[in-house]
Amino acid sequence: MTHSTQSRRTLPPDARIIHPDQQPQRYDGAMAAQLPRPLAPVRPVSSGPTMGQTLRELVETILPAVLIALLIHLFLAQATRVEGYSMEPTLFGHQRLVIEKLSYRFHSPERGDIVVLRAPGYGQEMLIKRVIGLPGDQIRVQDGEVYVNNVSLDEPYLKSSTRGQVSQTLVPEDSVFVMGDNRNNSNDSRAFGPVLFEDIVGRAWVRYWPVTDVGMVD
Secondary structure (H helix, E strand, C coil): CCHHHHHCCCCCCCCCCCCHHHCCCCCCHHHHHHCCCCCCCCCCCCCCCCHHHHHHHHHHHHHHHHHHHHHHHHHHEEEEECCCCCCCCCCCCCCEEEEECCHHHCCCCCCCCEEEEECCCCCCCEEEEEEEECCCCEEEEECCEEEECCEECCCCCCCCCCCCCEEEEECCCCEEEEECCCHHHCCCHHHHCCEEHHHEEEEEEEEEECHHHCEECC
């Protein structure tokens, strides 16, 4: 083997000669800053909630609100509207009220309370009247005055005297005697008798409409 042949080394089949200009450069921080940043991973676009998910969310949102409103309506308070003119001048037709139902769970109605009730013989129709007589009271109407236990009742909310005569009436236990403030245009206990506690829906509490009449009911 000659010297020239020895000086030439045989390269493996996959080896190649790379020109210096084409050789990889060493890592340089300045160069790295110039390199483009990798793109953020692409996530698939959501197609939105399904119909079942939407319905479930609606039920989870609306059902508790409905239940709360129902509980309030049954046990705490309800809105109602005054019809007619039997409570003028205290209440007028089409005024809207909040009736509270809680206090009578702890004590009986008191004289002077304005209550919403189901009158005997009127089915589910509700009336609004003022409590005049309590259990055990003797009520009578004579000479334009209402007497409770033979004492004339002070009624500053009236605008006229009470016409007619009502003979002495004993208010039974668990009942009240009610009248409208518009005494001469009211269907009340003078016609249908005393009202049982269980037929009292609640006490008129607040006027909320129209806004000019907003205030407590008394």
